[in-house]
Amino acid sequence: MKYLTNLLLAGSASxxxxxxxxxxxxxxxxxxxxxxxLDPTAGAAQAIDSVxxxxxxxxxxxxxxxGSVVPGLAKSWEISxxxxxxxxxxxxxxxxxxxxxxxxxxxxxxxxxARAEDSTNAQKALFSSxxxxxxxDPLTVQITLxxxxxxxxxxxxxxxxxxxxxxxxxxxxxxxxxxxxxxxxNWVQGDRIDIVRNPTYWGTPATLDSASxxxxxxxxxxxxxxxxxxVDVFVGFPAPENLPQFEADPRFQVLVGNTEGETILAMxxxxxxxxxxxxxxxxxxxxxxxxxxxxxxxxxGTPIGTHFAPHNPDYVDLTALSAYDPEKSxxxxxxxxxxxxxxxxxxxxxxxxxxxxxxxxxxxxxxxGITAEIENQEWAQWLENTFKGHDFGxxxxxxxxxxxxxxxxxxxxxFQYDNPALxxxxxxxxxxxxxxxxSALLAQAQTMIAEDYVNGYLFxxxxxxxxxxxINGLWLNQPTAAIDLTAVSWP
Amino acid sequence: MRLPRSLLIGGFLSxxxxxxxxxxxxxxxxxxxxxxxxxxxxxxxxxxWLGTDQLGRDMLSMVMMGTRTSIAVALLAxxxxxxxxxxxxxxxxxxxxxxxxxxxxxGNDLIFAFPSLVIAILITxxxxxxxxxxxxxxxxxxxxxxxxxxxxxxxxxxxxxFILAARVSGKSASRISVEHxxxxxxxxxxxxxxxxxxxxxxxxxxxxxxxxxxxxxxxxWGRMLADAQTLASIAPHVALVPGMAIVLMVLGLxxxxxxxxxxLDPRIRVTRT
Numbered sequence: 001m002k003y004l005t006n007l008l009l010a011g012s013a014s015x016x017x018x019x020x021x022x023x024x025x026x027x028x029x030x031x032x033x034x035x036x037x038l039d040p041t042a043g044a045a046q047a048i049d050s051v052x053x054x055x056x057x058x059x060x061x062x063x064x065x066x067g068s069v070v071p072g073l074a075k076s077w078e079i080s081x082x083x084x085x086x087x088x089x090x091x092x093x094x095x096x097x098x099x100x101x102x103x104x105x106x107x108x109x110x111x112x113x114a115r116a117e118d119s120t121n122a123q124k125a126l127f128s129s130x131x132x133x134x135x136x137d138p139l140t141v142q143i144t145l146x147x148x149x150x151x152x153x154x155x156x157x158x159x160x161x162x163x164x165x166x167x168x169x170x171x172x173x174x175x176x177x178x179x180x181x182x183x184x185x186n187w188v189q190g191d192r193i194d195i196v197r198n199p200t201y202w203g204t205p206a207t208l209d210s211a212s213x214x215x216x217x218x219x220x221x222x223x224x225x226x227x228x229x230x231v232d233v234f235v236g237f238p239a240p241e242n243l244p245q246f247e248a249d250p251r252f253q254v255l256v257g258n259t260e261g262e263t264i265l266a267m268x269x270x271x272x273x274x275x276x277x278x279x280x281x282x283x284x285x286x287x288x289x290x291x292x293x294x295x296x297x298x299x300x301g302t303p304i305g306t307h308f309a310p311h312n313p314d315y316v317d318l319t320a321l322s323a324y325d326p327e328k329s330x331x332x333x334x335x336x337x338x339x340x341x342x343x344x345x346x347x348x349x350x351x352x353x354x355x356x357x358x359x360x361x362x363x364x365x366x367x368x369g370i371t372a373e374i375e376n377q378e379w380a381q382w383l384e385n386t387f388k389g390h391d392f393g394x395x396x397x398x399x400x401x402x403x404x405x406x407x408x409x410x411x412x413x414x415f416q417y418d419n420p421a422l423x424x425x426x427x428x429x430x431x432x433x434x435x436x437x438x439s440a441l442l443a444q445a446q447t448m449i450a451e452d453y454v455n456g457y458l459f460x461x462x463x464x465x466x467x468x469x470x471i472n473g474l475w476l477n478q479p480t481a482a483i484d485l486t487a488v489s490w491p
Numbered sequence: 492m493r494l495p496r497s498l499l500i501g502g503f504l505s506x507x508x509x510x511x512x513x514x515x516x517x518x519x520x521x522x523x524x525x526x527x528x529x530x531x532x533x534x535x536x537x538x539x540w541l542g543t544d545q546l547g548r549d550m551l552s553m554v555m556m557g558t559r560t561s562i563a564v565a566l567l568a569x570x571x572x573x574x575x576x577x578x579x580x581x582x583x584x585x586x587x588x589x590x591x592x593x594x595x596x597x598g599n600d601l602i603f604a605f606p607s608l609v610i611a612i613l614i615t616x617x618x619x620x621x622x623x624x625x626x627x628x629x630x631x632x633x634x635x636x637x638x639x640x641x642x643x644x645x646x647x648x649x650x651x652x653f654i655l656a657a658r659v660s661g662k663s664a665s666r667i668s669v670e671h672x673x674x675x676x677x678x679x680x681x682x683x684x685x686x687x688x689x690x691x692x693x694x695x696x697x698x699x700x701x702x703x704x705x706x707x708x709x710x711x712w713g714r715m716l717a718d719a720q721t722l723a724s725i726a727p728h729v730a731l732v733p734g735m736a737i738v739l740m741v742l743g744l745x746x747x748x749x750x751x752x753x754x755l756d757p758r759i760r761v762t763r764t
Binding site: 219220223241244245294358359360363364367373374375376 | 706725
């Protein structure tokens with residue numbers, strides 16, 4: 001009998017041990033949106049990068065969580081004196097997941113494909129300064145520019161600039177083959193994407209054996225899934241009001257990090273009355289940023305006064321230019337010939353910062369006499385009618401691309417700001433490589449758009465990550481959309 | 492004669508909400524268009540009888556304004572249903588057996604065959620979310636309910652002697668329908684109206700819960716409930732208040748409908764006395 005009990009105990013102990021072991025090498029990660037495909041070089045959706053960046057695909061350089069750019073597949077590089085030629089030395093012994101070797105030919109193929117005339121790359125502008133990519137030897141690539149570009153190394157770190165193989169690129173949308181520490185394993189559409197550790201990874205191998213990405217967009221379902229421990233990590237948790245509960249619970253840890261998401265109240269600069277800078281200024285002064293951050297985001301988020309990330313060293317704090325001042329707002333409206341205010345539309349995409357923020361902004365605008373008729377739109381509708389069709393008065397959206405102040409130089413961009421002075425400034429910026437000169441130009445650009453009140457600048461979006469206590473190595477900040485699991489480990 | 496108890500309770504609840512909605516036309520405890528983020532999610536107190544919501548608005552004022560939206564949407568929707576359904580039913584009964592009767596009734600069957608809320612979602616999704624489209628969507632689905640009831644009950648009168656007398660005296664079918672049949676089926680319409688009214692309130696709450704009803708800043712019970720969803724574990728009253736409002740209002744209307752039927756239906760009255 002005693003023998004039997006011992007056996008049972010031993011049996012159950014080993015059973016528990018194996019359960020614990022199995023759990024500690026697999027990670028279940030949840031995010032809000034499912035990617036439409038898995039080829040980061042051909043799609044704009046952030047969710048693609050969230051899954052594949054650094055896990056499956058790697059570029060010549062890469063971002064770290066703090067926003068710095070470090071060597072990736074290129075272990076080192078030299079820049080010629082005139083700034084026109086970059087020589088990259090590649091890591092040796094790198095293979096793609098299908099066993100083929102990654103060499104200079106693949107780099108040339110990837111960059112040429114991304115910048116080609118018929119390229120479907122979502123960020124073609126990243127490659128516009130490249131004149132030629134040439135193979136020096138299998139482990140050396142030379143990139144020649146048509147003008148000096150101070151941000152080439154930064155541009156090459158984007159998910160859109162990852163290195164792909166000509167043999168496997170055709171099927172990358174459903175079966176991505178990269179060089180990363182994880183290999184794609186399975187995609188159950190509408191449910192999850194599984195990845196497994198790459199046993200022949202060239203760098204530091206991943207600690208996890210496998211991971212699966214799940215997609216939960218509903219805030220209530222997200223809360224339930226984390227509470228029930230159905231997922232181990234939720235990146236971009238959609239309901240900030242629930243974070244204090246997770247913080248108080250010893251089972252979880254909450255990380256609130258920076259993103260590159262400038263959340264703005266965009267105004268249609270080509271549509272009267274927003275073509276009048278006085279009206280735009282009146283809108284800017286009618287908005288109480290702190291009330292929006294507190295009311296819509298439950299206090300997470302940093303106020304911004306221009307289209308630039310506050311954690312960037314080149315950021316200029318211009319929030320005072322558009323301080324909350326309803327009296328001044330009413331005076332400006334009167335000066336613009338609209339003493340009784342006006343009526344316009346406010347189109348809101350699904351994220352809670354837009355839907356909740358919109359309700360608060362509409363109330364604040366109403367206080368100065370501006371009637372903003374709220375219309376909630378789904379993403380497809382918003383992209384088609386508002387973003388592409390320019391059919392809006394105002395809208396709220398977060399611009400999550402890093403260093404995207406350049407969109408103000410494009411008069412066709414959805415808020416239709418057309419200022420030749422800023423366009424010239426941006427052209428100068430692209431060809432400037434001296435860091436001090438770049439900082440000065442960036443400060444000038446930030447001030448220019450803030451003084452022109454192009455849009456209402458609200459706050460820098462924060463990204464909350466809720467994870468089981470003890471999980472290490474998760475990214476705190478999101479310098480680019482990525483859920484990099486290569487350094488993640490269980491305790 | 493004693494009034495049915497269900498009528499008393501239902502009438503009291505309905506009048507309570509009607510009174511609140513009427514009062515909100517002139518006065519609410521607080522202005523719900525003014526947000527006060529710093530005083531959000533307060534529990535019920537002497538200052539705010541039902542607490543405050545996630546944007547610091549007074550919940551009692553929100554419920555009063557929401558009642559108004561619910562009643563306005565449901566009333567207009569039932570109005571559309573009655574306004575179109577009753578004449579169609581009368582016409583079909585007057586021309587019973589004709590091709591016109593067939594066309595009217597089969598058309599109504601067609602509408603009736605669709606799950607009403609799904610089509611209401613379709614209508615608001617195509618024509619845009621808003622109170623007006625919600626009214627039209629809910630209204631359309633009230634048409635066959637009234638058309639069928641009107642035709643069915645009108646038919647039973649067409650064979651009665653007093654109608655025969657009216658026909659012999661040379662009155663046209665439409666005059667008979669309006670002068671003799673309509674007054675006789677009016678009580679049925681009132682009972683059905685209260686039932687449809689409570690269903691209309693539920694439909695409005697359902698549509699606005701999924702974001703297809705009245706848009707902010709118009710207060711609406713369904714949207715209050717949807718907004719409160721993630722707050723249920725932090726501030727339960729934000730979800731409980733609109734939830735209870737829907738339950739009590741619909742319960743009140745249904746009890747009142749039952750009571751009215753007991754009161755107005757002559758057959759039941761006979762068995763009672």
